[in-house]
Amino acid sequence: MRNFRRALFEQLDPPKWPGRGLSPLNAFLCVLILIATALAVLETEPLVTRGNEALFHRIEIAFGTLFLLEFLARLWVVPEGSDGPAWRCRLRFVLSPWSLIDILVIVTSFAPFIAANGQMLRLLRLARILRLAKLGRMSSAIQHLTHAIASRRLELGLTAGIALGLLVFGATALYLAEGDIQPDKFGSIPRSLWWAIITLTTIGYGDVYPVTVVGKIIAGFVAICGIGLIAMPTGILAAAFSDAMERSRKADCD
Amino acid sequence: MRNFRRALFEQLDPPKWPGRGLSPLNAFLCVLILIATALAVLETEPLVTRGNEALFHRIEIAFGTLFLLEFLARLWVVPEGSDGPAWRCRLRFVLSPWSLIDILVIVTSFAPFIAANGQMLRLLRLARILRLAKLGRMSSAIQHLTHAIASRRLELGLTAGIALGLLVFGATALYLAEGDIQPDKFGSIPRSLWWAIITLTTIGYGDVYPVTVVGKIIAGFVAICGIGLIAMPTGILAAAFSDAMERSRKADCD
Amino acid sequence: MRNFRRALFEQLDPPKWPGRGLSPLNAFLCVLILIATALAVLETEPLVTRGNEALFHRIEIAFGTLFLLEFLARLWVVPEGSDGPAWRCRLRFVLSPWSLIDILVIVTSFAPFIAANGQMLRLLRLARILRLAKLGRMSSAIQHLTHAIASRRLELGLTAGIALGLLVFGATALYLAEGDIQPDKFGSIPRSLWWAIITLTTIGYGDVYPVTVVGKIIAGFVAICGIGLIAMPTGILAAAFSDAMERSRKADCD
Amino acid sequence: MRNFRRALFEQLDPPKWPGRGLSPLNAFLCVLILIATALAVLETEPLVTRGNEALFHRIEIAFGTLFLLEFLARLWVVPEGSDGPAWRCRLRFVLSPWSLIDILVIVTSFAPFIAANGQMLRLLRLARILRLAKLGRMSSAIQHLTHAIASRRLELGLTAGIALGLLVFGATALYLAEGDIQPDKFGSIPRSLWWAIITLTTIGYGDVYPVTVVGKIIAGFVAICGIGLIAMPTGILAAAFSDAMERSRKADCD
Incomplete structure (x- = not known):
């Protein structure tokens, strides 16, 4: 029993799987999540679900059961x-953001999805799409992206601030020029902001x-000046992400 | 009294605040400016202000008073x-561009904003949006961006010139091809320039x-050739800004 | 005869032509492919082919013959x-992807292109456009691009995954906000995905x-956040391709 | 007389003006060209010229005279x-592309621009816009851009070729999917190419x-795959131009 738990742990939460890939069990779970999300997306299309409500319901229950098993296993x-007492580890695990997504997704899987109507039904479905976020647990992508953002947070903040200021000034200029027409x-700055x-x-x-x-002269001027500044955060983020990946690759070689 | 003035000066215009951040007072003023700008933006929307004119008026007066206090404190x-006589420092301060924005914003805050109509009212509101520019005083973003632009002014000028020439030639080509249709x-090159x-x-x-x-063949050709050249200033500016931030970070470490 | 085969081989499949260019015969074949593709494109336009069906038919047969000769020569x-027995080399050659494209293109050239109708005729024409892919055999561009993609497959995969997730979340958000309106x-997430x-x-x-x-607030938020992330794979790919070309240039000099 | 010719030569065609700028005479000519182009652009707008035909005619004659004087001075x-006999230098100068633009522009300035009608008049005006290209003689921008393109002509050619192939395949795919609808x-590949x-x-x-x-699924797929590849030449060109400017700056310092 002890050995089985150890083996399962190494499948589910490997400290470092050889070859940078996913463990076989995690790879299987990834595929499962992708299929479940694709189904949740398709399920919203009336042309697809018409006449197949019972089928989709059963598939949903099946996926809910699988993800419940995954959660219990974890x-x-x-x-x-970790070294602490088991109950504390488990409590910390249950209260982590990943677990909260898990629980939300599992609960909504078993909720009767025909009973709920309209807006309520849509929110239920959103919860199912959230499953996609579970992939974040297994990949290091979000971690890398978070590091990339953190390492350049000053540049990103400054350029984002300049871009925001530009949006407001551009909107104000067009509000002055075309507000009456x-x-x-x-007719108002919030409306111009959409433009x-x-x-x-x-x-x-x-x-x-x-x-x-x-209005066209002002808009042309705003467009030419603004596009360069709006694109700056993108360039900085891409460079930061590229650097972070490069460093991580070098660290792997050492 | 002398000590209080010194302490206030260090809050308002710190030579170098530890940790690259803003002083507590400046951080508070930043939040104030952002809220005031957001309110000035919302204020232009009839659906928001209808029936709340008096409330918005009072809020406007309150912000005007706060910014007046800030200006007097500065x-x-x-x-x-600086070392010169106090009156000369103050005169130089009042005549600086930042102060002119401050004075304009404060005056328009107290102007009766119901009396003015139409276009006049809009210009008044533009002045209130200008408050956003006050943020520039506190951040080093505008300084960095100015340096970045200055250090590559040759490339930026050349690519901007090429881009401008391309705009004129593209507009002329479409004017020739579709002017009659x-x-x-x-029907004229200025009209084609909008396209x-x-x-x-x-x-x-x-x-x-x-x-x-x-017309479609010419437009397709202009689009494929032109987009690359139009995007060049953006790329150069982003690289220059990134470099300037990098240098500033290294200078901080030394 | 032996010498002629050797000379022809060196023209068709040169191990390394001096000056990085194409051999004269391959350059001629490239021009031929480009002309044949341009004709296949023009052929689909009724305004061009009307009354010239016989002419286009004869040109098509001529190109088919030339490409048949090229295939037989290869x-x-x-x-x-290579060193193995001739029949095995030839079998391997015939079963390679390039040869399959060749055979498909040659067969469709001789198929009576007036007999087939509608959708069938269109697929026949698609096969002729595929000739363009034959250029890939002669250039190192696809090879370089493949290497560039392979060397950064981790970054590209991660950013592509994030971009995909963003598309799904954006579509879900708008489905919730505007599904009723x-x-x-x-009205469904797949429909929102087009948006x-x-x-x-x-x-x-x-x-x-x-x-x-x-809906506009959500869309504005999705647009501002999303555009940066969507553009990241492009930036990474361009950098990787540039690096691969740089290395190839250095390797040439050594 | 000899000395005056020498002084004029150094103003018009300085081997290297101190401080990288333009000589005073060339700077004046640049401003002249920009004003003349702006007028040629405005002249095409009926709302501007109506009633002022005679005025615009006289301005045009004046600019024509100035550019004629410039040409004669050069x-x-x-x-x-150069060292050769004077007549040979002058012949070579007259036959250079810059001179041909000059002659074309001067001739069209004096052509009676009311006599010509419709399409003819438009071509005359295009010739006047071509004056803008005269700026190329004075700046090093076009030289730098030409070098940048030449130094990466392989990458640019390859990515441009891939982009072109992608355009054709995308157009063919949509022609197959929506040609009937x-x-x-x-309805034909050339029509789809515009899309x-x-x-x-x-x-x-x-x-x-x-x-x-x-059609939407294919278009979405083409859009996501294609945009990255289409943007690659731009990125490569921007990097090459940036490098060329950097090298030129370093060469200036040495």
Whole structure:
């Protein structure tokens, strides 16, 4: 029994699996999570579920059972990972953010998903999509990204601040120029902000755009100046992430 | 009294606060500026202000008073920072660009904001948004960005010039191709410039686009060639800013 | 005869042509492929082919013959490149992916392209466009790109995973916010995914966008956060490709 | 006379002006070119020229005279720059591309710009916009950009080739998926190419987009894969340009 718990622990929470990959059990769980998420996504499409409600219900119960087993297994093996008394390890484990997501997902799997209606049903489904976040536990991606953000938090903060200021000034400029002509689109700064965000991220849906000559000149000026500044946080984040991965690769070789 | 002025000076204009952060007083002022700006933004939305005009008026007066106190405090403590006679320090302080923004913002806070109408009211509100620029005084972001721009002004100028030339040539090409077909959109080079800016920044609202085969071929060619050149200043600026931050971090360590 | 086969082999599959370029015969074949692809593209346009069906048919047969000759020549000279018995070299050559594309393209060239109709005809034409992939055999571009992707597969996988997760969460958020208001556009997560892809890649056609205040706030938030993360794989790939080319250039000099 | 020619030569074509800037005469000519181009742009707008035709005509003649004087001055001083007989230097100068632009611009300045109509008039105006290219003679930007492109021509060629191939495959995929549903937009590969260019450059006007489920899935896939590859030439070009400027700066210091 003791040995089995040890073996299971090494499968579920390996300190360092050879070859940087996932343990076989974790790889299987990843595939399970991806399939469950894909099903939860498809399930929201009426054209897919029509007539198959019972089937989807049964699949949902099956996945809920599997993830319940995974949670119980993790709860059982967690004392292997630290020295304290078993109950304290387990309590700390249950209260960790990953466990809270697990519990939420498992509970919503078993909730009768036909009873709930409209908005309530949608929130239930959101909980199921949250399963995708469980992948974060197994990968080091989120850790690397968090480190990358932390190591450049000053640059990111400054450029994000400048970008935010630019959004507000751009929105104010268009509010002044076109507030009277298109009151439903530029009639207030919050409304103009929608234009500023969609323009400076270069999405440009085309639902809101200036129509007067003055508005077009200001918008053109804001667009040319702003796009460079809006893109700066992206460049800094990409460079930081690249550096963090490079360092982690070197550390592995040593 | 002397000591209090010294302590206040060190809170308001610290030569170097330990840990690169803001002094407690400046951090409080930053939060104040952000809240005041957010309120000035919300205030322009009729759905928010309807029926709450008196409330917003009172809040505006309160913020105006706080920023007046801040300005007077800065005016009082400014001689601590230099050796000359106090009146000359104060005069120089009052005539600095930051102070002019401060004075403008404070005056507009107390101006009766119901009396003014339409365009005038909007300009008044713009002045309140300008408060956001006060943040620039406290952060080193604008300084870093200014340095980054200055250190690569040659590259930025050259690529900006090339980008500008490209905008004009693209606009001229579409004016030649579609000037007759869509005279209101491509009937002159200034009109075509709106298309060129919105296309080469990849915003693409969809209010103006070529419809003829020749126009589409030219536009496709301009788009493919142009986007690379338009994005170059952004890349150069991001690299320069990243370098400037790196140097500043190293200088801190030494 | 032996010498001619050797000379032909060195023209078709040179171990290393001086000056990094293509051998004269391969350069001629490249031009041939480009012309044939351009014709296959033009051929699909009714305005071009109307009345010229016979001409296009004859050109197609001519290109098919040339590429058949090329294939037979490659089949004949392939034993020059390795030591095993000739029939085994030839079998391995015929079963390689490049040869399968060759055979598919040649067969479809001779298929009567007037007989087939509609969807069938289109697939036939797709096969002709596939000729473009034959260029891959001659260039080292695909090899370099493959190496670049392989050397950073961890970063690319992680950022691609994060980007995918973001797409799903963004789509779910808009499904919750606007599923009732615009059921044909946001009525299910798969439908919302179309919005998420078109928004986070900053294409922004304008066929789908949020119309409620809550939807716009969520979409603005998703856009600002997401665009940086979506752009990260691009930056990493470009850096990796640049590095791979740099190394290849240095290796050439040594 | 000899000395004046020498002094003029050093103003017009300085071997190396101290401080990297332009000579006073060249700086004046730059401003002149910019003003003349701005006027040529404005001139095409009917709202601006209406009633001022005579004024614009006179301004045009004045600029034409100034640029004629500049051209004659350059023609006169050109033998100062080389050792051969004067007539040969002048002939070589007249046949250089810069001179051809000069002559074209001067001739069109004096052509009666009211006589010509419609398309002809537009081409005349294009010639005037070409003046902007004269700036290229004075700046080193185009030289730097040319060097940057030349030094990475292999990478740029490869990524441009991959991008081109991707455009063709994307267009073919949508032609297969939506050719029957939207024949005027995706009915042939050349028509689909307009969609592919506008989508993969992320412009996304919204005049053409897939409407079927299959078309949307293919388009989403093409968009996600393609945008990274399309952006690669830009990144490579920006890096090359940055490097070229860095080297030129270092060379200046030595």
